[in-house]
Amino acid sequence: MTSTRTSPGRTGSTRRAIPLMPPRVRKIVLTLHVIFSVGWLGIDVAMLTLGITGFTGSTIETMRESYITMERFGDLLVIPAGFCAVLTGLLLGLGTPWGLLRHYWVTVKLLLGLGALTLVVFALRVQLHDAASLVSRPGASTDIGFVGTTLVIAPSVALLLYTGNVVLSIFKPWGRTSYGKRKNAESVRRISG
Numbered sequence: 001m002t003s004t005r006t007s008p009g010r011t012g013s014t015r016r017a018i019p020l021m022p023p024r025v026r027k028i029v030l031t032l033h034v035i036f037s038v039g040w041l042g043i044d045v046a047m048l049t050l051g052i053t054g055f056t057g058s059t060i061e062t063m064r065e066s067y068i069t070m071e072r073f074g075d076l077l078v079i080p081a082g083f084c085a086v087l088t089g090l091l092l093g094l095g096t097p098w099g100l101l102r103h104y105w106v107t108v109k110l111l112l113g114l115g116a117l118t119l120v121v122f123a124l125r126v127q128l129h130d131a132a133s134l135v136s137r138p139g140a141s142t143d144i145g146f147v148g149t150t151l152v153i154a155p156s157v158a159l160l161l162y163t164g165n166v167v168l169s170i171f172k173p174w175g176r177t178s179y180g181k182r183k184n185a186e187s188v189r190r191i192s193g
Contacts, residue, residue: 019095020095020096020097021091021095021096025095026092026095026096029088029091029092029095030088030092032084032088033085033088033089033091033092036081036084036085036088037085037089037162037165037166039077039081039085040078040081040082040085040162041159041162041163041166043073043077043078043081044078044155044158044159044162045155045159046073047070047073047074047078047151047155047158048152048155048156048159050066050067050069050070050073050151051066051070051148051151051152051154051155052152053066054066054067054070054131054135054148054151055148055149055151055152057142058142059142060135060140060141060142063135063142063144063148064135064136064140067128067131067132067134067135067151068132068135068136070128070131070132070151071128071129071131071132074120074124074125074128075125075128078120078124079117079120079121079125082113082116082117082120083117085113086110086113086114086117089109089110089113090110093106093110099180099183101177101179101180102176102177102179102180102183102184103172103174103175103176103177103180104173104174104175104176104177105168105169105171105172105173105174107177108168108174109165109168109169112161112164112165113165115161116158116161116162119154119158120158123154124154127147127150127151127154128151130147131144131147131148131151134147
């Protein structure tokens with residue numbers, strides 16, 4: 001039997017809401033979430049390493065290899081891993097009692113994940129393509145300006161965000177949101193009476 005969240009309908013009756021995931025499905029989704037999240041973190045470490053290598057590289061060949069690899073990682077690995085991590089996180093929030101907005105740590109994780117994914121898709125990819133293009137031109141210079149600095153700063157910030165999400169997942173700080181407290185009180189009233 002599958003548990004469900006219930007909430008009062010307009011007439012005071014109880015209507016069915018989003019069903020909670022069965023334990024086996026929850027474990028599968030949680031496993032996928034951990035895999036994609038750890039993958040996203042690992043890819044970011046590789047991106048930071050490549051960004052530092054490109055930034056400190058003294059030859060155009062070193063820079064070219066670093067930035068072209070970063071561009072490929074950005075297009076082929078970072079976006080799918082980030083999207084899958086956020087998607088499985090959403091599924092866990094919707095299909096488990098934690099909810100998306102019931103606990104501060106879940107809400108903050110969601111915002112950090114969506115923010116990081118948005119920055120990767122709309123900002124970092126542009127910088128990755130610019131850097132790869134600059135170092136791939138015939139007679140390219142090792143001076144690519146602020147783009148090289150950006151490709152060290154962006155993965156560093158992302159690493160802090162992802163590490164913050166790991167800490168939030170383990171320690172689950174701050175308790176329930178006001179919405180979560182209200183929903184919990186409704187559940188207690190419904191059960192008791």
